[in-house]
Amino acid sequence: MIKDTAARKTIIDIGLRMYTRGFVAATDGNISVRLNKNCLLTTPSGISKGTLHEDDLIVMDFSGKVISGYRKPSSEYRLHTAIYEARPDVNAVIHAHPPLCTALTVAGISLDQPILPEVVLTLGSIPTAPYATPTTEEVPDSIKQLIPHHDAILLERHGTVTVGECCESAYNKLEKLEHTAQVMLYSLQLGSAKPLSSKQISELIKLRDLYAGK
Numbered sequence: 677m678i679k680d681t682a683a684r685k686t687i688i689d690i691g692l693r694m695y696t697r698g699f700v701a702a703t704d705g706n707i708s709v710r711l712n713k714n715c716l717l718t719t720p721s722g723i724s725k726g727t728l729h730e731d732d733l734i735v736m737d738f739s740g741k742v743i744s745g746y747r748k749p750s751s752e753y754r755l756h757t758a759i760y761e762a763r764p765d766v767n768a769v770i771h772a773h774p775p776l777c778t779a780l781t782v783a784g785i786s787l788d789q790p791i792l793p794e795v796v797l798t799l800g801s802i803p804t805a806p807y808a809t810p811t812t813e814e815v816p817d818s819i820k821q822l823i824p825h826h827d828a829i830l831l832e833r834h835g836t837v838t839v840g841e842c843c844e845s846a847y848n849k850l851e852k853l854e855h856t857a858q859v860m861l862y863s864l865q866l867g868s869a870k871p872l873s874s875k876q877i878s879e880l881i882k883l884r885d886l887y888a889g890k
């Protein structure tokens with residue numbers, strides 16, 4: 677079980693980092709942490725992630741019922757609850773609107789091609805979930821098939837979802853994702869984004885399995 681006060685501090689710190697790095701604009705994005713088997717702590721609707729205070733955060737159960745907090749929950753909370761239900765190993769979820777990742781999906785460019793060895797090792801493949809109307813049930817539905825197998829997903833014309841065993845881990849995946857999108861953009865501007873060869877990829881998968889103790 678994660679301590680409520682520690683989780684509040686972490687969410688505020690991560691929110692500020694997300695805002696400062698430009699991964700969210702205005703009041704976009706949301707962050708949550710699983711507190712225990714009954715509830716999660718999450719950012720509210722309508723507040724910049726750069727100016728959050730501890731008492732802005734909301735404790736809710738997995739059906740979306742607010743347990744404590746005086747603000748309104750984010751309209752995207754279902755994305756978070758659906759992930760916690762599908763992934764018992766996940767204790768933090770971050771939804772952001774990083775501009776390069778989002779722009780790639782608008783341009784129809786997939787990040788699901790292995791271009792960087794480090795990313796193959798850490799994130800694996802990066803799928804794009806099909807377009808879904810923001811704030812509706814379509815958003816959690818769009819990632820349903822992907823979330824059991826992926827920790828970092830692009831949402832077409834919308835943004836990203838990253839998950840982790842803690843908030844820091846979910847944030848690092850978001851930062852890595854946007855960096856990968858930046859490298860993809862630069863590569864395409866310079867001529868082409870050549871993928872790793874299948875031999876290089878199988879070497880990396882062997883290494884990854886070794887690290888994971890498989």
Ligand SMILES: [Zn+2]
Nearest residue numbers: 705810834835
């Ligand atoms: Zn969004």
